[in-house]
Amino acid sequence: MTGAGNWTYFLPGAHPVLIDAGVGEPAHLEAIAGARHDGPGHVLVSHAHGDHISGVTALAARWRGTRFSKRPWPERDRNLAVSWTPLADGDIIPAGDSQLEVIHTPGHAPDHLAFWHAESRTLFSGDLVVTGTTVVIPATMGGNLSDYLHSLRRVLALGPSRLLPAHGRAIDDPATIITRYLRHRREREIQVLSALEAGLGSVDQIADAIYAGLAVTLLPMARESVLAHLHKLQHEGLARVVDDVWTVAM
Ligand SMILES: [Zn+2]
Structure with missing residues (x-):
């Protein structure tokens, strides 16, 4: 790493x-x-x-x-x-x-x-x-x-x-790379929200959908990243979790 x-x-x-x-x-x-x-x-x-x-x-x-x-x-x-x-x-x-x-x-x-x-x-x-x-x-x-x-x-x-x-x-060129980072996270967030809307409810399912083709050794970190996005969405009232199943909060 x-x-x-x-x-x-x-x-x-x-x-x-x-x-x-x-x-x-x-x-x-x-x-x-x-x-x-x-x-x-x-x-x-x-x-x-x-x-x-x-x-x-x-x-x-x-x-x-x-x-x-x-x-x-x-x-x-x-x-x-x-x-x-x-x-x-x-x-x-x-x-x-x-x-x-x-x-x-x-x-x-x-x-x-x-x-x-x-x-x-x-x-x-x-x-x-x-x-x-x-x-x-x-x-x-x-x-x-x-x-x-x-x-x-x-x-x-x-x-x-x-x-x-x-x-x-x-x-x-810090401004360029930081701006790119912020944009990347926004794009990732849209992907996570789309996965929730498509009915994918677990971190593993969402990670598999978003990171299709990723090396197996990197999957644990991809799951951490998906969970980080879900926590942010939950914090903002956009997602919720019941019994480990994530859904879009309406
Ligand atoms: Zn570190």
């Missing part, structure tokens, strides 16, 4: 900051040591998915003074044996020779944060957007599509000139 791997971003300078912890790969730790022998200083974690957070243990073991900060998601965070400094929307964090603003961007995960460098209009965007594909909204694991769409619109309104995501290449 991580494409070609994970990016983390290291900002050296007066206040060294590492954005995302990676997974504890020895090569990653060596790269950090090569940039700064006394370690990353302060690690900001975008969200508590394993590919972003699991490296904190290895970082803490190698550099004892390291600070770790994220927006709390207690049932996930407690699995990692480091002490966390909580971050909240709007916090300003010294980073490198400048500063970052914390932007809460829930949806893909409830604790998801992006980090805004106002001077360069650059957003370290975590898993908010990935070039060439869409972002999974894991409905049974804290994902929320309404929140996600709100986060996308909020980032669009910031007017970033560049997104630095945790997967895939840097995005130099």
